[in-house]
Amino acid sequence: MSGKDFESLEKVLETYVPEAELREVRRLLFGKELKKLNLAQSAIDAAVEQDFDLKGYVFEASPEQLRPPRTVRVGLIQNKIVLPTDAPVLEQIIALHKRVGEMVEVAAMCGVNIVCFQEAWTMPFAFCTREREPWTEFAESAEDGLTTRFCIQLAKKYNMVVVSPILERDEIHGGTLWNTAVVVSNNGNVLGKSRKNHIPRVGDFNESTYYMEGNTGHTVFQTQFGKIAVNICYGRHHPLNWLMYSVHGAEIIFNPSATVGLLSEPMWPIEARNAAIANHCFTCAINRVGTEYFKNEFTSGDGKKAHRDFGHFYGSSYVAAPDGSRSPGLSRTRDGLLVTEMDLNLNRQVADKWNFKMTGRYEMYAEELKKAVQHDFKPNIVKE
């Protein structure tokens, strides 16, 4: 069975590990067992009819005396592109709006308050090609582009915060392109945008050809349902990036991604989960699904034969909690909607137990890092 036909690790465990041991295997691999979320039958039926994976889980917190629970439902959407990559640009965008719009409708049936889509969700992940046309034509204004206007409609219709990662064209700065997540409030206002801070230079991820490192820092968006931030894809390999969103107060950090099996799959279940633990917050990792073929072959200077695809985008979107527990992942092969209900009180409860923020010694690291980035830095090494 090849990587692109392998449904999920969870499925294999369920099929082959005896019932008696399965619970313990799951505890060791995924942390405390999560209750399944009771989803509306209409949502379950719609997911079957529209052929996507639908899963729902609950992250509970202990009851407190002074604070009521702060319960929020979060939806993560992973999907394949709908049309071939050489279809007209606008048709590709509209087809993706339609597909994802239908999935958002199901998210609404599940009571989702905040939904997040995958990285550059309105387009094929064409940055491997290094070609300009037609890919730069997918770029849109974050404030009032076609996709943002579409998300505003969704947000108003479903009273839902929408996190929409797009390729941004910034007309105010000479038409510069950015890799940007637009955050639309549940009232339909553009709350703001967060740009990708770290750009990959690995494998076929030739993204540095298209856009620069983001300049929006570590913005946190205060929504009606909690404080959220967006750490786009490759930023998940940078612990300081997660840390800074958390330092600015993020309670949930989304990680909309596009990554392929041979490159990153063993790292995927670890990185966002570790960030949730280290920063006493929830993290939501979202990856696209499927294999996308391009008309022209490309190479990436790594000795590989010219090829027309990136490899398999393995989906497997999941949510991790500050106590180290995590939801099972969505399918590796199918579109999917993951709905999780989380009590944000868990963040402080875990912080009070483990005290990573309190014991973090950030002033010591700030001081040392300030010196370490100087050109004349002398490493502190004792020699005989």
Ligand SMILES: NC(=O)NCCC(=O)O
């Ligand atoms: N989209 C993106 O940044 N991908 C880079 C590869 C990875 O981080 O796994």
